[in-house]
Amino acid sequence: MPLAAIDTTPGTDAVLYLPLGGTGEIGMNLNLYGHDGYWLIVDIGITFGGDAFPEHDVLMADPAFIVSRRQRLAGIVLTHAHEDHVGAIAYLWKRLKCPVYATPFTAAVARFKLTRAGLEDVPLHELPLGGRVEVGPFGVEYIAMTHSIPEPNAVLLTTSAGAVLHTGDWKLDDRPVVGGRYDMQRLRALRREPLLAMVCDSTNAVVPGSTGSEGELFEPLREVVETAGGRVIVTAFASNIARLVTLARVAAATERHFGVIGQAMQRMVAVARATGYWPADLPELVDARHLGYLPPEEVLAACTGSQGEPGSALDRMAADSHRDILLDAGDTVVFSSKLIPGNERPVAAVQARLRALGVELITDADAHVHVSGHPAADDLKRLYDWVQPPAVVPTHGTPRHLRANADIALGCHVPRVAVIGNGDLCRLGGDGPRVLGQVPTGRLSLDADGRLVPVPAPVLAQMRRSVC
Ligand SMILES: [Zn+2]
Numbered sequence: 247m248p249l250a251a252i253d254t255t256p257g258t259d260a261v262l263y264l265p266l267g268g269t270g271e272i273g274m275n276l277n278l279y280g281h282d283g284y285w286l287i288v289d290i291g292i293t294f295g296g297d298a299f300p301e302h303d304v305l306m307a308d309p310a311f312i313v314s315r316r317q318r319l320a321g322i323v324l325t326h327a328h329e330d331h332v333g334a335i336a337y338l339w340k341r342l343k344c345p346v347y348a349t350p351f352t353a354a355v356a357r358f359k360l361t362r363a364g365l366e367d368v369p370l371h372e373l374p375l376g377g378r379v380e381v382g383p384f385g386v387e388y389i390a391m392t393h394s395i396p397e398p399n400a401v402l403l404t405t406s407a408g409a410v411l412h413t414g415d416w417k418l419d420d421r422p423v424v425g426g427r428y429d430m431q432r433l434r435a436l437r438r439e440p441l442l443a444m445v446c447d448s449t450n451a452v453v454p455g456s457t458g459s460e461g462e463l464f465e466p467l468r469e470v471v472e473t474a475g476g477r478v479i480v481t482a483f484a485s486n487i488a489r490l491v492t493l494a495r496v497a498a499a500t501e502r503h504f505g506v507i508g509q510a511m512q513r514m515v516a517v518a519r520a521t522g523y524w525p526a527d528l529p530e531l532v533d534a535r536h537l538g539y540l541p542p543e544e545v546l547a548a549c550t551g552s553q554g555e556p557g558s559a560l561d562r563m564a565a566d567s568h569r570d571i572l573l574d575a576g577d578t579v580v581f582s583s584k585l586i587p588g589n590e591r592p593v594a595a596v597q598a599r600l601r602a603l604g605v606e607l608i609t610d611a612d613a614h615v616h617v618s619g620h621p622a623a624d625d626l627k628r629l630y631d632w633v634q635p636p637a638v639v640p641t642h643g644t645p646r647h648l649r650a651n652a653d654i655a656l657g658c659h660v661p662r663v664a665v666i667g668n669g670d671l672c673r674l675g676g677d678g679p680r681v682l683g684q685v686p687t688g689r690l691s692l693d694a695d696g697r698l699v700p701v702p703a704p705v706l707a708q709m710r711r712s713v714c
Pocket residue numbers: 328330331415642
């Protein structure tokens with residue numbers, strides 16, 4: 247049904263769910279929940295155009311629907327600090343102008359982004375882990391999960407019509423290396439609460455079994471480093487503080503000095519220190535400027551650039567043009583990361599240049615040097631079994647991932663499952679999820695002058711076709 251024919255005003259008898267980004271694709275999450283006349287945004291992320299769309303480097307969901315209803319926007323709730331959940335805050339806040347809520351680590355990352363954009367006065371409310379707050383007609387409760395960044399949270403949205411569990415990104419990690427455990431007790435208690443639906447991460451729903459733990463990587467990484475001759479450079483996601491802590495411990499165990507190369511990674515370590523996630527017992531980090539002067543066999547460094555990003559630390563090292571470190575034959579580069587689909591070409595190019603330098607490469611195909619941060623099939627089953635939701639709406643995945651998650655939910659005897667996409671205005675009521683109609687969606691792109699411009703329709707169509 248077209249938008250004009252449906253009433254988009256949230257009533258008191260149900261909760262409306264409207265994903266504008268991140269459902270039917272991985273990246274640029276932007277979720278809207280509506281109740282009793284008001285809307286709430288959960289997460290506001292970006293994605294990268296990558297190799298396929300280099301002229302659209304930074305992309306985000308077009309928030310036009312909620313911008314035109316800004317007076318009815320109660321706030322923005324952030325689940326965690328990954329770019330696909332928080333990256334658009336500084337770009338879009340000026341259009342939304344509402345309070346923002348986050349736990350301390352996420353708030354620190356969001357504050358950095360806002361300050362850098364000259365937005366020092368944004369009302370950014372910091373909540374403790376497990377904290378609760380009233381935002382308009384919504385009660386918002388943070389529930390601790392585990393993932394691949396400090397402080398991943400699910401949020402329980404409570405209303406007079408019932409509650410919705412928005413899982414955010416999660417896995418069930420019993421040895422997360424940094425931060426606390428997931429709050430199993432609270433999750434298991436949800437089955438006794440008046441839940442309407444669970445909106446759940448689908449990223450790894452096509453992967454059988456259970457996702458491994460960060461804690462299991464120390465030994466394989468130690469083995470890789472111990473058997474390496476020259477420098478060892480490990481590229482990983484900048485925000486994976488647990489991985490960096492593991493590497494710092496591997497450095498200590500193999501009598502190497504540890505340093506971090508790349509601005510984004512250095513910034514994340516600074517945030518981790520400031521928020522208490524960098525353990526005090528780790529050896530002091532060696533400044534990137536000094537790493538190049540140390541004997542190669544005494545160096546272990548982590549760096550940005552695992553996706554072949556142009557200008558990243560690894561890209562510069564591969565081009566033999568890094569300011570601080572030049573690699574030699576016999577050095578080793580470890581890809582402690584997964585290859586995000588779409589980045590095959592730039593990663594292959596970086597790897598070819600490294601090989602030409604005589605550098606040995608190790609990826610997750612050669613050794614157990616990476617674990618995902620998302621739930622595989624058995625993890626999804628465990629959470630469905632604990633929560634026993636009356637309905638599941640899969641999100642955070644391409645249509646293939648959403649369908650796989652839906653099948654798992656049905657297999658767990660979840661009575662109602664709705665596979666929807668961006669722009670589907672979905673009513674979550676006592677009688678299950680029901681799509682009321684479609685809201686226009688689009689994408690905004692950052693142009694060369696830093697302005698946000700709509701992605702032209704033909705390019706948008708091309709982008710949507712590229713999602714499998
Ligand atoms: Zn995500």
